[in-house]
Amino acid sequence: MSTETDNKKDLLRGGQFLVKETKAENVFTPEDFTDEQKMMRDSVKEFVDREIWPKKEEFEKKNYQLTEELMRKAGEMGFLGVSVPEEYDGLGMGFVTTMLVVDYISGATGSFSTAFGAHTGIGTLPITLYGTEEQKKKYVPKLASGEWFGAYALTEPGAGSDANSGKTKAVLSEDGKYYSITGQKMWISNAGFCNLMIVFARIEDDKNITGFIVEYDPENGISLGEEEKKLGIHSSSTRQVFFNETKVPVENMLAGRGEGFKIAMNALNVGRIKLAGACLDAQRRTITEGVKYANDRVQFKTPIAQFGAIKSKLAEMATSSYAGESASYRAAKDIESRIEIRKEEGASHQEAELKGVEEFAIECSILKVAVSEDIQNCTDEGIQIFGGMGFSADAPMESAWRDARIARIYEGTNEINRMLSVGMLIKKAMKGHVDLLGPATKVADELTGIPSFETPDYSELFAEEKEMIAKLKKVFLMVAGSAVQKYGPQLEDHQQLLLASADILIEIYMAESTILRTEKNAKRFGEDSQKEQIAMAKLYLYHAVDIINSRAKEGIVSFAEGDEQRMMLMGLKRFTKYQNMPNVVELRNTIADKVIEENKYCF
Template sequence: METKDILRGGQFLVKESNCEDIFTPEDFNEDQLMMKEAVSEFVDREIWSKKAQFEKKDYALTESCMRKAGELGFLSVAVPEAYGGMGMGFVDTCLVCDYISGATGSFSTAFGAHTGIGTMPITLYGNEAQKEKYVPKLATGEWFGSYCLTEPSAGSDANSGKTKAVLSDDGKTYKITGQKMWISNAGFCSVMIVFARIEDDKNITGFIVEYDPKNPNGITMGEEEHKLGIRASSTRQVFFNETVVPVENMLSERGNGFKIAMNALNVGRIKLAAACLDAQRRTITESVKYANERIQFKTPISSFGAIRQKIAEMATNCWVGEAATYRAAKDIEDRIELRKNNGKDTHQEAELKGVEEYAIECSILKVAVSEFVQKCTDEGIQIFGGMGFSEETPIESAWRDARIARIYEGTNEINRMLSIGMLIKKAMKGHVNVLEPAMAVKEELMGIPSFDVPDFSELFSEEKNIIKNLKKLFLMVAGAALQKYGEKMDKQQQLMLAASDILIQIYLAESAILRAEKMAKKEGEDNVKEQIAMAKLNLFHAIDVIETAGKHSIISFSTGDEQRMMLMGLKRYIKYVNMPNIIELRHIIAEKVITKNKYCF
């Protein structure tokens, strides 16, 4: 692997990145492109063509498609070769998750639950005997996995679960008793990752529990839940009544369950972002096809400015989400390889610490892309008009399926606050030097601003300067709020939500600019004018979000001269020298998509 300076998680806020140092979808190698084609072909043949059946709650179809995915090796991409997997990198894992998830949320959920939280805890926390026994069967789809964490009284507060594990008198088994809910794949799983509390332990403990309906061992299932979306995803309550589990099936150490759960969520968050990408591509393609075919006032509705605006915004959000997701995926992959190569970490430790390093980015992506897919499907319905409300079109189910993404893997509100909380922790540990840049921004605001007009003649020179200023703005607002509230900052949830909105927009805007710049250097500006337009359009919107979040924060916790100074700083840091023509940018983007009759980037 070539040596390069890999930013630590969260350091994007205080350091500049060069476009050459980030990974983009245009950098997929030949093997990755072949995998992408194989997955897309499978989805078109086995899932997209049967979309209506999934909407009729055909759970057997979901299970059947999962078995076929296993036969083709798609369930084993992230599994080490030693346990029957392909042992591919983190980017490959995200790529497969991306392209296998777009046709229906039902299959996407089954796939994600099995390959992620159903298999990964054993791969990353299991001992050698556990991995040899369970992982090969999970990798092939002979067995399917599920993850039993959530309880009626334990959702976002996962460590408050009441399920108990009691050690037998002979010390050979535990008896698990309790209730779990919203368990994906419960209807056809063979292995469950179950979290329970031993005695009065502070933290829960993880267990590997086998399930055979012919010999249920105290396990009973509730009926299938009737849900807004993901209708063919098996979702049931699971009840444990003194379910006997051998002591050797404890996963990791006693009391380590909360850590397992949290690290599983970090991986799940970036994979959820990836899983929301192809759903957008397919929604955009279906919407554009309809807009080109639908004639009103003797012309295709795709020629109307209002429709073109929607298409441009949908395409931009999808493209930006791709840029940010694959940028972070490669950072994680590089960090894992770095830890492996230093000889100190085992494969398990390298994977765990590599993903944990970018927990901030994982939360950012989960929030941003889940909101993009909801907006995309909503606009898709709008383009279809009355037909979009009908079950006869694919847009109606796409909209319902998209809604769960803002709840999965920790709600977006939880993830927004986590991103800021984790950044503060990293700053306190010295992993991200926030203090010095924040002090420098404070001094800059106290000084006399320069009135020189800079030279922004090069591509993206102004946009990159704005991003640099937006980072200063975040440091200004977050630094002042942290100075005021200190350790009680976590109680100021509305301020943390606003700060996270700024952080999210900075990461996405920078990722998009760097992706477009990298393409322009390689292919020439004239050949990527649509991508340049998307990067610029996204930044314009990011500034709007940041201005609102910044203003609301400043006027909520400051007064007098401090408030006036920060409001002046806000105005300075969001300022354009050359304001872009937004309507023209949208026209450039929409024209390409409409002409190609599909999402084409």
């Protein structure tokens, strides 16, 4: 039996990382890219370095035509059709390769990244995943080649996070041949140059909205607002779209009547993990620009890269980038494996892809939050390394910081995604897909038991760190389990408690992913070759423990009192205690020295 088959057999369901151990050999890492994937990565990097990076300044001048031109070139290179099945003129590549292209094409500017993501994701995917055969044959080849561009019209002035509350109406004609759509959409990426929009509207008084494929035609009651004035992503076309009795043939309804909300939610799941991917190369490039400047900038007769304060920043930036890569590609491969399993069981491409992504919706939300916040912190520290020059629009950090800010808002705000991650996990537990009750009960019993005073054997690499991850999972089960017991279905009304629980969940997944990647690589390449990666895994976990300790304490005191509170706080202290506290300064110096020596992000 092949290792690949073994890995599929051992594949956990979404959310099960919390209650089941994942073996290092079963995670996918960027070091596992196939030769084909490496060629694709290098091809995308070469395109970005040649076509996009040199034009960074131009992207700040609201040059929407430049974005459109480069999108067309990306289409000629095949990048717009990476995930599109071959029968619709795409490359038909797997989820990991799709993620890889999103990752490396997004590094130079948020403007192009947004246009690319909106087109290949929410502009194309709803048709490939929900369209009829006729719809796919008519539209998808044009979208895959870049002949046409797509947009996604969901948000309205009164319907943002509450997407299903949209007021746009679709009225069936008397002859039953078309729908007339009337309403207003806002924040529509690619609106200024799209040929097609996925539009959501309500038919009569339906509970749920319905999706439609609408060709852009100003003669058919479609008008656009002016380009929005935005903090960042200046050359990403963002406009309001107004529909005034726009006629849409009945055969352009996407999926069935009232199924638009389902389409919107599943499109967002894919968008969330890809948004995480779209932040990765931006982090790598920010770190590289930061260390280059720090090595060149001399103060007090010393390159500032040699100062401890700057080393600390470079180490933390590199660590968060490495963690984001580790978790993103772990989840991407899990999704790809689940898709393959579904196909082997006889599911269609559409059904397999939908169910594969839906299975890992929790991880998609986790990644969206974690990596979007890491890129913001990374660009912020990039400005700080540049000092006064960082505040100047002539340096690369200022635009990078502004472009990064949108990532915490779109594909569902980070607050919504935090609450979703915990909410989805609890729903999975109620359906029996993830056993939270059993492990939570064991943790509750452990709180009243006598702790072990034996000194554990930590001679193996990451032995203590992996034990710490197991203890951090107990923290989540203790807090969330008690909260569910106390509030039941009303838990969703306690948003601050949900946010605290989500931060615990996020840090567990990110820290575990970083440790498993490093452990896997240390076993096959040798520990000496992974010295800096080992330092990053330990540094990330150190911060995760601190965050979890703080957020769990906040959660516990919000709903527990008296003896229950004292017992849980004692448990928290036990579950977040190191036997051997890492030397954080030494870890940072190890990481920073490597980045400074290589003069770039080099992991």
